Amino acid sequence: MLRKILSKIKLSPERRRLYFLLHTILGYYPNNLSLYELALVHKSALLKDCDGKVMNNERLEFLGDAILGAIVAQELYNKYPDVNEGFLTKTRSKIVNRAFLNKTALQLGLKDIISSQSKIALNKTNIPGDALEALIGAIFVDKGYDKCAKFVLSKILHPFVNLNEITKHDNNFKSMLIEWGQKYKREINFETEEVSSTSDHAPIFVSNVEIETIVYGRGEGNSKKESQQNAAMEALQNISIKENNPNYKA
Template sequence: MTLYETALTHKSASKLDTQGNQVNNERLEYLGDAILGSIIAEFLYNRFPNQDEGFLTQMRSKLVNRSFLTDLTYQIGLNAYIRSNTNNTAENSHIYGDAFEAIIGALYLDRGYRVTKAFIVKKILPSYVDLNQVQHTNTNFKSQLIEWSQKNKQEINFETTEHLSGDSKTPSFITVITSDGLPIGKGEGNSKKESQQNASHQAIKYLKKTDAQSFD
């Protein structure tokens, strides 16, 4: 497979190379995560010269979290090219954000840091990202859910389990959120924190859809 084909191949659709090793986008995702974080950090440092470290850290977190990258993947149409043998459900939607990071990793290896930076700063951010909207959006879904539960005196519980699938050495985490014993959200991620955030996001969507108490 080419570098970019590999970047679009989830571990559930892994191919074997000539040495019998499974080929998927996990390594490229790891690399792309670091490169993207570096580019976004430098961009924000230059874009907001009068803001402190706390503001810059929060903005970077919003721009590189899986939910944001998943939405971005859909906006640019990349989701249609991702190879996966899993059901495309909300709890494994991180697959799309992971693939975006893997593409960044592949672009870096193919064309270098300068071209990759230009792609993000001159193509992606101006066309698909509203920085003002991002600045005023709260993406800490777990915090929002906990605040809602306290305000409305509803008990919620987070149950997170670790999973290893197939021959992958990298674990994934699945979180199920219940309210008064009933499941209201489920999410998967590469870390416990990420899975809880994804599950909280789904829980909030569910509660809003079912006309539960508002999140105002």
């Protein structure tokens, strides 16, 4: 270990600083420092390598997003052995969301080591959360799944997430669906109509959720809000099924 650290002393002052900062954040020294440097480069930085190839963290972000979802899913699966898939999916969505990732990235101190050319404060963008997902991807590539899971659980999930508190609250399915659409750049529209009641009771509202003109969910309720929440819940369920079965049609 000492030999490895001494070898890093030969780094430039800037890279040496990053090397030791990463140790503070991660709890270990990176093997491949370049991999972590790439994880912290947002596409707005417009960086290129010596061959003119664009360098950014989008590929690592893609990988990190999948690995983070798997680690959280495994933790929920083990912690709640008697609940159904719907509960697990909804709870995971409450944890792995853009607002939480942005906040956690800032709390971990990533703001000071992210490379970008954003003209607005990083804490008002999704850049920190993107970098955190990319960092998770870098850990997976550099150290493997077990080390990556240890980082997610010890540095993200356990310090910043109260699972018992989260599971007490009702899900806002509409907000979750809109957030999903923003993340994956998908257009989402809600269409709601009031249906005449056949009795003296309050009218019924019916809502459809369209994702890029395709209906993914339908819901009914005694209010516009309730019908849209039910439609959004069904849409999220169909999205989950489709992600695991590309041939599925909503």
